[in-house]
Amino acid sequence: MELCFTPEELAFRDTVRAFLAVELSPQLADKVRRDEHLSKAEMEGWHAALNKRGWLAAHWPKEYGGTGWSVVQRSIFENECALAGAPRVIPFGLSMLGPVLMKFGSEAQKQYWLPRILDGSDWWAQGYSEPGAGSDLAALSTTAVRDGDHYVVNGQKTWTTLGQHANMIFCLVRTQRDAKKQDGISFLLVDMKTPGIVLRPIIMLDEGHEINEVFFSDVRVPVANLVGEENRGWTCAKYLLTYERTNIAGVGNSTAALAHLKKVAAKIPNNGRPLLEDPMFAARLARVEIELANMRTTDLRVLAAVHGGGAPGAESSMLKIRGTQVRQEISALLRRALGPYAQPLSAEALAVRPDEAANATVTYFNYRKLSIFGGSNEIQRNIISKMILGL
């Protein structure tokens, strides 16, 4: 039993660190640490820097322009990026659609769409959830009716993260009405500029515009944009969801957030001493730190178990639940640390509030999403119950 990385893995980590030291600007890293919203250009710029080095598609096989890294290398890479304050890689094209195309797409679709994900030609959005289909995704009712060389799409998608930046959206649509729920669903690639598509922002409780809803009325989509077989899209949908849950523990992100929290708590006065020394606060902090240290090893154990490559199975549901709980708790502690200064909405520097914690409260509210999206934590418990416990 050996908890340490091999010399080769350590050398790899150093290479990643050296890359980050050169390519990641301190200003951008600061913005990420402070949980500020990034502009489209900033996100695309980081993608381009990674792509130039050949590291954008960390989990893709080499033949499609990926790195061919082992799961351990991927984990090291993701952790180092998070610790350095790198922006997160936008997952919709790279982590969601990419693997689906590789598995189910035609040769022409792979040749055309995959390079465009890498070079940033396309920004993809995810068209899964609907007003009537959340956790019960298969209840979706957006329809696509065949009309010659086209499908005609009608319906509505929602919770479309960063859809305002997207020029393309992959959608689950119902192509057969009278079939059993999971049957009769198809996987379509839709150009956002097609007539009949309207995107509206949904302003969330943190007053931010991250989320959208997308309306489709008589939107004509070429049949060539069908991925996999008609009415067999649920297979693609499920496959995509397993990828959505990789790196779900977010150990690197939580580690970085915890270091940030300690830095802030050391600056905040409490009874004339730094808040970090307050016994109650210290106890809350220690609990989540220990939880994270345990989770780091749990994450590595799951990685080691899938060392052959591919996505982890139901174990990733455990990592999703605990990972999001830890992340939410760290965020809650940062809000708590600010005391009365957690209340002002303005991100300007205020007398006592450390500038780098200005977004703590809105981020805390924004992070309620973590236990809701990607399959709510309750859905994950259902998966554990069925797949691991056999209940």
Added chain:
Amino acid sequence: MNFELSEERKMLAESLSRFIELRYPFEVRNAIVKSPAGYSADLWREFAGLGIIGALFNPEHGGYGGAAADLAVVFEALGRGLVVEPFLGNAVLAGGAIARLGNASQKQIIAHIIDGSRVAAFAHGEPQARYEIARVATRAERAGDGWKLNGAKAVVQHAEGADLLVVSARTSGAVDAPDGICLFLVPAKTPGLALRGYPLVDGGRAADLTLRDVTLPAAALLGAQGEAFATIEEVVGRGIVALCAESLGAMSVAKEATLAYLRTRKQFGVPIGTFQALQHRMADMLIEIEQMRSAVINAVAALDGERGARERTLSAAKYSCGKIGTLVAEECIQLHGGIGMTWELPLSHYAKRLVMIDHQLGDEDYHLARYIALGRQ
């Protein structure tokens, strides 16, 4: 990175588990815990014959294991079997202290501990000390060439069954100072040593000790005068790894038993495991147990490291052990309902052991506070 056990340790775990299954079934165990000695001398020799005690000692001390991973493998299996034999106090704590501090003549005892012919108890905790390992009020004074001990020791596991006690006493320093603590070898029948034995909630026995002018020869002192603290901390650290692994084994069995019950027990015409309220509690418990396994792995990895990181990781593990062990015990009883509280069902005994482990070598709160304090040093 490799989470696989070595072939030797896999074999050790398998042979120990098989032995426990065959020779230490629940009925046998329950008879042993109610016996006057609180453990079985016969089975103890059989464990020794299997090499299990020797697996807890380094080769340099006459054993054939002794690494942190060996402790974890053995105690996880003991936890699964709910074994009450004196592995911890005798082999890990008392034996570990003798092995580390003893001179050539004193170390000869180790061979007898390993072959099962002698049993030692670790008499360190005191009525006023709670979980602090540096708080030693028992005094040792010079008496001619030898020593005279006065004081009291609390909840010494297997004290009545031991023929030798390793007793801590102070020769100098404040009552809670790490400096000035000594360990002495005290034969069981030494005049002035009085034992008040009692059964434990989770089975087996312990005793409170009174030492009144207990007179010992010079050769009774282990190591240099006043310098035993580092060794006490070291063997207690090994004890923490052992208890964490034991807890992991016990909670795994409790989880399996509860899962089996959820699949078979029917109410409202269906297995109760089909109810989402219970499924989600099981899912949460599973996550906690996986976190506990990681805590054990972290503790094993840290045990041979430098003191600061080592002790902090050990406290993190024992904190996790207390928190998760108690949760698993309470949840498993609740998920069983009334039957989970019966003496007849092994589960209730696992639950008791899981909670009582939190009361050995420092509980959840003690270790959380210690983790925080160590982080400031």
